[in-house]
Amino acid sequence: MFQNQIATKTLVIIMALGSLASCKDKPKVNIDFLSLSEQDKRNPENALSSMEVEEGLNLGLFASEPMVTNPTNMAIDAKGRIWVCEARNYRLFANPDNTYDDSGDRILILEDTNGDGKADTSKVFYQGEDINAALGITVLGNKVIISVSPNVFIFTDEDGDDVPDSKEILFQGIEGVDHDHGVHAFVFGPDGRFYFNFGNNGKQLLDKNGEAVMDMHGEEIVANGQPYREGMAFRMNIDGTNLEVLGHNFRNPYEITIDSYGGLWQSDNDDDGNRGTRINYVMEYGNYGYRDLLSGANWRERRTGWDNDIPKRHWHLNDPGTVPNLLQTGSGSPCGILFYEDKMLPQKFQNQPIHAEPGHNVVRAYIIGEAEAGYTAKIENLVKSKDDWFRPDDVTIAPDGSLFISDWYDGGVGGHKAEDIARGRIYRLSTFPEYSSVAIDPKTENGAVKGLLSGNMDIFYQSWQKLNSMGEAAQPLLKELMAKGGIAKARALWIGSYIPTKSNAYIEMALQDEDPKFRMQGIRMARFKGTENLEKYLSLLANDKSPQVRREAAIALRFLGTEAAAEQWADLATQHTAGDRWYLEALGIGADKFPELYFKAWRNKVGENWQSEAGKEIVWRIRAKESVPMLVSLIKDQTVPSTKLASYFRALDFKDHPGKDNYLMDMLTWNHPLKNQIQAYAIGQMDSKFVYSSPKNIKMVKEVLPKIEGTPEWILAIKNLELKNQNEALFRVLANGSNSDIGKEAANLLLDNEGATLIDTFLHSQAPESSKMAVLERLSGISNPTAIALLKENITSQELGHALTRKMIETLGNTGSGQEELYQMLKEDRLAEEYKTTTVLKLMTSWNNEIRTNAPKFLTAQGDGSLDISKLVELTGNAAHGKEVYGTYCSSCHLAAGTGIEFGPELSDIGNKLSKQFLYSNIIYPSAGINFGFEGYSFKMKDGKTYTGYILSRTEDEITIKMMGGTQKTVELEDITEQKALEQSLMTQGLANIMPETDLVDLVAYLETLKIATEEQ
Structure with a gap:
């Protein structure tokens, strides 16, 4: 029955290239791509004219729409056919204008039957809603593995008719359904095992029976911090046994790749806008630092000794127990990756990782160098496009050694929104345009020997299986391969380790090799065989x-x-x-x-x-435990560099010792050149129960507090120890402190301690207006009722002048309860006309549908609600004026080039990540493309308060929320009566319809200039 259902859905489309698209016969490459209209740039016949290709290589357009749309991942079989996962139904809840195909998404087989380098047949292997927006495909003989959260499916085509005869579940229960951060593609390694990964929304693995999967060491595969967190990389035997977590605490590694010696490589995406994308060499069993390893806290939450450089802070690189990054690549949206071990591409790209980076419209290699026990990497581009819709998301090796590139082709880079679901391209990068089949039969001994050297995974897999099945009879062939050296030798050694009577000999051969790559491989081979020897x-x-x-x-x-x-x-x-x-x-x-x-x-x-x-x-x-007193002695050393102190204290967080708090208390009495710093760090780490267990301890802590006023540790001490009578000091830090983040935290504590009168007195004093503005900036996003009442009273009285009143409106409008007060003031006409635009802009960000919808009615609309994006993209704006527009409309929620408030995603690299069309689309329809990690929630509390924002971190007992204005709020789970996901974006709704069209065009022109170059090293 299953087979009949599949057969009825399977289509075979055989098209002459002329009928597919006449442009494919004569691509226009001798034209100036940048001179084309936005509409013409989208046409496939102009695609190659946008490309900058590495010298000596040929780039051909293998397939394009309508033959293929929205490709997410590829595999190439031993026949040279291209298997593609399509995602036409990707995130339709965020793309309401796109039509849902209730037949589901497709797995296509594209073939070039005449060898001209262009696909001329397209076949549907499978179509169904159960594979909507699949992110991974692997073709190995008659097996096809599809990764599509919540499942990993194995399709089997028993008779080779390109119709699956069975579909089995390998894993299920993986979260991240219709989400980029779920499960990704499987890779067959030279050691005969499977490798795969999932992103930080994957959460768990369940087996086909719905039972929790345990790894080979008895740990449940669940991202709860016990012991694993966030995204993970896995390895398992081909039958699914002996599953291991090879690394964890990634954000979203799109794919993993393995070299012939067993080295593992993958990329990882950062939280949007923080220029922290990275390439990792995966040191097995390592923690990769996306979340705090101890608490699961977001990297934005203050910790001792964090790096001032946000891209480094992002990965907790200051923490002991975090594996270093191979390369931080700045901004981007890293996707598919492979380790190129074939011969067609120029030598400098051989035996190097090659990677698809859609955020920068580029396919590039990382030239690896050695650095002591680790590695360095340098970026070399293979293909770079002038078309900001070129979104390469996967790279795959064909049997002839050429490189195929799938192109999502869209104005954005996935995430939550697709600007277009009808386009998609496949390119072939080679030394010659003809695409001929490779005559290798891996079912024969000679064919298997040749095929074992292929970079094509399917040929390699079938060849590996053939030689492995021969057992001892394969040894003459393995000896022949090992004589070639390099990857031939490495791959032969792995197969030799599977021969029961000879495995020790092959392991020892590798361990005694002069080349350290083989000695490393020998260790990995020995580990695979177990712990006995x-x-x-x-x-x-x-x-x-x-x-x-x-x-x-x-x-x-x-x-x-x-x-x-x-x-x-x-x-x-x-x-x-x-x-x-x-x-x-x-x-x-x-x-x-x-x-x-x-x-x-x-x-x-x-x-x-x-x-x-x-x-x-x-x-x-x-x-x-023994290391704790030793670490304390390093801190006590009179010659310890001040730059080391934070690092040493941070290390104490990761160590257990029964006397640790006593050590910290004793530090308050030291006579040390760095006494103030040491006291600050010590008091910031003390346990509250320990401090309050003794009046002497309390006295010592209170004596030290004035000496460390204004430091992060001072703030931590006041919070953790719930210290009172610190209002004067808190106000000094709020008003005069140099660190705005600490100032915000001080403001929160001050208001909780009934210190609002200090703020009000200051606002009415003779202090400079700039100082008052700074105080209001630090009150932004604070929903304390006292703060709300203070701001409301001063706005109504209008005693503080235009600039301060406007700032107070913005400050009040950065909280849900403040928005309710502003809306009431609008309805009761208690606001002067000059303040209404500012008020409405803030209210248009409200989670409350009534407020968000009705607030604009209090203004005379600038637009008619019928903006035509296709016309807007052809207009040229004034970027200089657009920067001013940004300051008016956007800076209260976004950072760009160091200006604004960090609430929504940082926009400093938005010009790289989004095309002009996508920028307009996101401004006009913000709820259609909410960035991952910025989904809004409202939380109703037992005390009647409501908080609105997005979740920074969650533990077993509490949630930390980031609210408008950039303020963080930690609430106990037991105090939440209702948690509701918001359907609307937290970004201003309908903004484009209340600003003049010229302002909108200028704003987009400015946003297009926000580009940060990729970091290279």
């Missing part, structure tokens, strides 16, 4: 001259926990070089399961020499 194998490498080999040896000790393993770890630790964070984190990963045992072995080995710079770093990183 692992200590013996690792003893061969304890003093290896390569720090990268020693890095892998340290990781391999993670699950052993024997005295012998501890001695080996100690030997590796004595070879740590100060400043090598990769090696240090490998030591940490290796010791984290048995920190007391491993650390003690090292301590016994180094004796008092532990205070070398390298030894101090080991004390900082390893989570043994």
Whole structure:
């Protein structure tokens, strides 16, 4: 029955290229793309004219609409056919103008039957609503793996007729349905195992029976911090057994790739607008720092010693236990990635990761270099487009070694909105335009030997299976392959390790190789075979001259926990070089399961020499109780650099010791050159129960507070210890402090402590207007009833002048309860005409539908509600004036080029991420494209208050909300009576209809200039 259902849905479309699109026969490449109209730029015949291609390579348009639309991921089979996941039904709730196809999305098979480099047939392998907006496809022989949250499906085509005969569930229960941050594509590795990942909305894995999946170490696969958080990368045997979490705490790694030696690479997307996208070398079992490892708190929440550089702060790189990034690439929207191990592309791209980056309209390689135990990377472009609709989202290797590129082709980069669902392209990058099939039959011995060297995953998979099935009979063929060296040798060694009677010999062969890449592979092979002989194998490498080999040896000790393993770890630790964070984190990963045992072995080995710079770093990183008094002694050292203090105190957060609070209290009495700093850090980390357990402790803390006034630790102490009688100091920090974030926090505490009269007195004083403006700025977003009443009274009295009154309206309008007061004032006509525009702009951001809808009626509309985006995109605006428009309409919720308030997504790179058409669309229809992480919620509390904003972080007991104006509010879950997701964006609704069209055009012109160059290193 299943097969008949599939057959009725399957279409085979055979088209001559002329009937598909005459443009494909004669692409217009000798035209000036930038001179074209916006409409003409969208036409496929002009696509190649926008491309800048690496010298010596040919880029061809293999397929385009209407043959293919909205491709999200590709695979290429052993015949050279292109399998494509389409996503025409992507996020239709955010795209109401797009028509839902109730037949569901399609898996297409595209083929070039005449070898001219252009697809001329299209076949539907499967269509159904159960694969809507799939994000991953893998074709391996007669199996097709489709990744589409909440499921991972395995389709099987038993008879080779390109119609699936069965569909099974491999995994289910994965969250992120119709969401970019769910489950992604599977990869078959050279070690004969599957690799895949999911983003931070994936949350969990359930098996086909709906039961929780446990990893091979007995941990449940769920992102609750016990022990795993956020996005994860996985490995498992081909039958689904022995699943491992290879890394966690990613945000959204779109795809993972593996090289022939077993090295893992992937990209990761940042929270929008923070220029923190990254490429990771995945050091196995590592934490990658998207959320606070201890609490799950958002990276924006203050912690001791965070980096002033937001892209670095974003990944908690200051925390012990966070693996460093290979490369931070600034802004972007990283997607598909592969490790190119074929021969067609120029040599500099061979044996390097190649990556699709739609945010910058580019496909590029990362040229890898070695740096002690880690790596460096340098960016080299292969294809870069002048068309800001070029959105490459996947790269795949064909049997002939050419590179295929899928292009989502849209004004935006996924997320929540698709500007267009009718377009999509597939390109082929090669050294010659003809696309001929490769005569390899992996079912034969000779074909399998050839196919094992292919960069095409399907050919490689089938060849691997053939040679592996031969057992000992494959050894002559493996010997032939190993004689070639390089990836041939690496892949042959993996297959050799599967031969039961010969596996030890192949492992030892790899471990004794002169090339460190093979020695690293040998460690991975030994780990795969189990722990029985692992200590013996690792003893061969304890003093290896390569720090990268020693890095892998340290990781391999993670699950052993024997005295012998501890001695080996100690030997590796004595070879740590100060400043090598990769090696240090490998030591940490290796010791984290048995920190007391491993650390003690090292301590016994180094004796008092532990205070070398390298030894101090080991004390900082390893989570043994014994390390706590050692770390305290480093803090107490009279010569400790001030730059080290925050790092040392942050390390204390990750360590348990029964006397830790006593150590912190004792620090308040030290006579030290850095006494004030040490006291600040110590008091900020103290446990409240410990402080209040003794009057002496309370007295000591209160004596220190004035000395650290205005520091982040001072704020933390007042919060954590619930200290009263600090209003005068809180107001000083609010009014005069140099740090606006701390000023906001001080304002919140002041108002909670009934200190509003200090603010009101100041606003009516002779202080400079600029100082009063700064105070109002720091009150923005605070929903304390006292603050609301204070602002309302002063707005009504109009005693403070136009500028301050306008600022108070903006401040009041950044809270839900403040908006209600402003709306009432509008209805009762208690606002002067000159303030109504400002008021309405704030009210148009309200979650309350009545307020949001009716507020504009109190103004004379500038527009008629019928803006034509297709006409607007052809207009040229004044960017200089647009910057002023931005200041009027946008800066109260967005940051751009350092100006504004951080509430909505930062716009500093919006010109790279969104086309002109998409910019207009987002302004005119903001609720159609809400950025991930900025979905609005309203929270009703037991005390009658309502908070509106988006969720920064959630723990078992509380939620931290970011509200309009940039203020954060942490509320207890038990105090929430109702949590409601808002259907509307928190961005101003209908903004375009109350501003003059010229202002809108100028605003978009300014936003187009907001581009930040990709960081290269």
